[in-house]
Amino acid sequence: MKEVNKEVLVDAASRLLFSMEEREYDTLLEEFKILKIQMEKIGKIEGLDEYPPMTFPFPCEVDFLREDVPSKPLSRDEALRNAGSKQDNQIKLPKVVK
Amino acid sequence: MDYLDLPLLELHKALVNKEVTPFDLAKEALNRAHRDENNAFEYLCDEEALSFAKTLTEPEEDNVLWGIPYFAKDNFSTKDIPTCASSDILSGYVPVYDATVIELLRDKKAVLLGKTTLDELAMGGTGMTGHLGITYNPFDPSKERMVGGSSCGSAASVAASIVPFALGSDTGDSVRKPASLAGLVGFKPTWGRISRYGLFPFAPSLDHVAYFSRDVISSALILDVLAGRDEKDATSSFVPVEKYEENIGKPIKGMKVGIIKEVYDSLSNQATKKHFDSAIEALKNSGVEIKEISLGHDLMESLYATYFVISCAEATSNNANLDGIKFGPYRAGNSYEEVMNKARTQGFSELIKRRFVIGSYCLMKENQDELFLRAQKNRAKIVDEVNKALKEVDFLIAMAAPGIAPKFTQKSDKLSREYLIADNHLCIGNFAGLPSITIPLYLENDMPVGINFTGRAFEEKELFQIAAALEKETGLAGLSAKNKKEGNL
Numbered sequence: 001m002k003e004v005n006k007e008v009l010v011d012a013a014s015r016l017l018f019s020m021e022e023r024e025y026d027t028l029l030e031e032f033k034i035l036k037i038q039m040e041k042i043g044k045i046e047g048l049d050e051y052p053p054m055t056f057p058f059p060c061e062v063d064f065l066r067e068d069v070p071s072k073p074l075s076r077d078e079a080l081r082n083a084g085s086k087q088d089n090q091i092k093l094p095k096v097v098k
Numbered sequence: 099m100d101y102l103d104l105p106l107l108e109l110h111k112a113l114v115n116k117e118v119t120p121f122d123l124a125k126e127a128l129n130r131a132h133r134d135e136n137n138a139f140e141y142l143c144d145e146e147a148l149s150f151a152k153t154l155t156e157p158e159e160d161n162v163l164w165g166i167p168y169f170a171k172d173n174f175s176t177k178d179i180p181t182c183a184s185s186d187i188l189s190g191y192v193p194v195y196d197a198t199v200i201e202l203l204r205d206k207k208a209v210l211l212g213k214t215t216l217d218e219l220a221m222g223g224t225g226m227t228g229h230l231g232i233t234y235n236p237f238d239p240s241k242e243r244m245v246g247g248s249s250c251g252s253a254a255s256v257a258a259s260i261v262p263f264a265l266g267s268d269t270g271d272s273v274r275k276p277a278s279l280a281g282l283v284g285f286k287p288t289w290g291r292i293s294r295y296g297l298f299p300f301a302p303s304l305d306h307v308a309y310f311s312r313d314v315i316s317s318a319l320i321l322d323v324l325a326g327r328d329e330k331d332a333t334s335s336f337v338p339v340e341k342y343e344e345n346i347g348k349p350i351k352g353m354k355v356g357i358i359k360e361v362y363d364s365l366s367n368q369a370t371k372k373h374f375d376s377a378i379e380a381l382k383n384s385g386v387e388i389k390e391i392s393l394g395h396d397l398m399e400s401l402y403a404t405y406f407v408i409s410c411a412e413a414t415s416n417n418a419n420l421d422g423i424k425f426g427p428y429r430a431g432n433s434y435e436e437v438m439n440k441a442r443t444q445g446f447s448e449l450i451k452r453r454f455v456i457g458s459y460c461l462m463k464e465n466q467d468e469l470f471l472r473a474q475k476n477r478a479k480i481v482d483e484v485n486k487a488l489k490e491v492d493f494l495i496a497m498a499a500p501g502i503a504p505k506f507t508q509k510s511d512k513l514s515r516e517y518l519i520a521d522n523h524l525c526i527g528n529f530a531g532l533p534s535i536t537i538p539l540y541l542e543n544d545m546p547v548g549i550n551f552t553g554r555a556f557e558e559k560e561l562f563q564i565a566a567a568l569e570k571e572t573g574l575a576g577l578s579a580k581n582k583k584e585g586n587l
Binding site (some may be wrong): 001004009034044045051052056092 | 335369512
């Protein structure tokens, strides 16, 4: 398991596309001290490899195709209503390819 | 007593008899909401609510929700009504569609009055982390004690008798725990029983639509409206719905209830134990067979970490779409990464960022097996043990919380058995997707404490039956901060 240190946490935050202040990392490192002890409680449980990782409480398989039912899609105005930056009926972003 | 203090069925009668109109009710509820001192609301939609209520002139006798005012937690999508999940990242967001539950309630002509505060993005259990600050417990005029979370505003709005019911969501205990702290009935159904279309996802393998009311029969009647398959939610169930209030009042003799030994043993408050014992005695006197169920101390002590790892990991990935481009305030930058970074840095609170980093850490390649996958395997083991127990008994029973609402200044020992088990065991219902209900059991210094039943999947009808039977014994149906009662147990 990766050691918990500031460098690892800064890397995680940067992958998540946000920044944190020094004191926030300090708080997080303190939190991890408790968390690691709590997480060790899972480590103590025996025989877990007999269980498949559980992703949903019940199987929820859908083995049919829905009927095609015509419905009204969002209007262009509705679709763009919450975008903060738009131009010519499209969301406007800084250039991706420069 | 004012109409808004009445239980749902009596209020319905008053509406049918035209003693009061939906418009008058909505107006009075909004007046109370505007005078609210508990910081329960993100947004009140006076105009929409009153104009809709005005159209309701012909009472529908067979529709108990006709003209009934209610609030929804601010993580349900509501068309044209601002919705921000108590987070700055969604400031100004106005949804373009309604959640299925909002649609169902409108079809029944229930009147949505507004949106309630929550712990930011539903990630928290204190009612202290929403972007508008702390939400207070209406039972505590000194404003020193929590109402709990994450569905804090919805709990406060029902406990303060502003509305007879309010929608919340429950990922770990976010309705059933605040129900305990605010003297309410808090119910979450089987996973898949109520559509989650339009509920902002936190951890979808654990998320449930849930709600508060002031008595058990209201809770059953509301499920009649909300339950059912929804084409828009692929995880919603095809199991046929029932008349969920049908068994209420029928004898409970012969039912089997299992006391979760580890929860009982981890309670340190003797008063809590004494009242729990009284509840068990009352059930025995009604002919219920009581059995002690042990799920194992080690397994129970691992609940909290299992929940924390899974929920943080799922949340990290589910909230990746909150980027300041599609939603939330746009902050210009030289690249799309800079735009997103600015929005997410300024939009998320410190707590949320820390939770996302924890989730991301658990998902790192080097940690995935030991943390995330191990937590998922442990979840499978817990669910296996719980389902085995539910072959021996019909319901599991435990205190919903170790005692009355904690003070904001109170520090918990996060490694104590009481914290790890008694304070955090309700997530069992989310792990296994089982229906679960909290009802008020007793009051200590005018502050309520609740007890919880968890039943088998899709056996909500029986769950309401036993919960209503115990509610009758407690004498606490209809409890609210305005209508405090002594209780019999």
